[in-house]
Amino acid sequence: MAVKVRIPTPLRKLTEGKGEVEGTGKTIGDLLEDLDGKFPGIRERLCDESGNLRRFVNIYVNEEDIRFRQGKETILSDGDEISIVPAIAGG
Amino acid sequence: MLKIPSDIVDEMIAHARVDFPRECCGILAGKDDGISHIYQMTNTDRSRVSYLMDPKEQIKVFKEIRTLGLELKAIYHSHPNHPAYPSTTDVELAYYPEAVYLIISINNSRETKIRGFRILDEEITEAELSFPPHHG
Numbered sequence: 322m323a324v325k326v327r328i329p330t331p332l333r334k335l336t337e338g339k340g341e342v343e344g345t346g347k348t349i350g351d352l353l354e355d356l357d358g359k360f361p362g363i364r365e366r367l368c369d370e371s372g373n374l375r376r377f378v379n380i381y382v383n384e385e386d387i388r389f390r391q392g393k394e395t396i397l398s399d400g401d402e403i404s405i406v407p408a409i410a411g412g
Numbered sequence: 413m414l415k416i417p418s419d420i421v422d423e424m425i426a427h428a429r430v431d432f433p434r435e436c437c438g439i440l441a442g443k444d445d446g447i448s449h450i451y452q453m454t455n456t457d458r459s460r461v462s463y464l465m466d467p468k469e470q471i472k473v474f475k476e477i478r479t480l481g482l483e484l485k486a487i488y489h490s491h492p493n494h495p496a497y498p499s500t501t502d503v504e505l506a507y508y509p510e511a512v513y514l515i516i517s518i519n520n521s522r523e524t525k526i527r528g529f530r531i532l533d534e535e536i537t538e539a540e541l542s543f544p545p546h547h548g
């Protein structure tokens with residue numbers, strides 16, 4: 322499945338400055354692998370060592386938080402719009 | 413120089429006072445160096461020492477900002493009984509280098525002080541602020 326992925330500013334160093342990139346995958350997990358092939362290091366910024374989504378990273382498929390779907394197993398369809406949105410947090 | 417109209421400054425301060433002694437948080441949006449919109453957000457941490465914006469509200473506000481043709485200009489939060497300077501956690505979690513991080517220090521007498529910072533690659537630079545009077 323070919324999808325569009327919106328990249329937040331701090332990760333654009335990895336995507337040659339692009340705010341939107343194309344990716345493919347059957348699931349979010351596949352998509353992250355595909356993106357990591359094109360933009361090495363991006364998956365590590367989004368997932369921890371055990372592969373779980375980092376606490377301060379939110380991923381949306383057509384505006385729906387993947388945590389409320391099947392997480393990294395969430396199935397993608399052609400033309401889906403994926404947004405990577407860092408949390409706004411601090412102390 | 414980030415220009416924040418005085419009525420928006422008043423609303424941020426009022427927000428910090430209502431949520432005291434817990435931290436409040438919110439978003440300012442506008443165009444160029446001016447601010448036109450304020451969004452008070454829910455601090456889901458409900459804490460005196462941290463904040464985490466409700467992600468659902470956050471994405472809704474981001475969408476509205478895009479629809480209105482505006483940009484995210486500033487992210488504000490309060491420091492109850494702490495100085496208006498970024499904490500270690502603020503620096504670690506500064507994922508929005510395009511925004512000015514505004515910190516409202518507020519004490520037990522409800523006195524406030526606002527300062528603004530850019531946080532880029534863990535480096536803190538003070539951002540100049542001005543508070544022009546609100547017209548109509």
Ligand SMILES: [Zn+2]
Nearest residue numbers: 411412499502
């Ligand atoms: Zn803080």
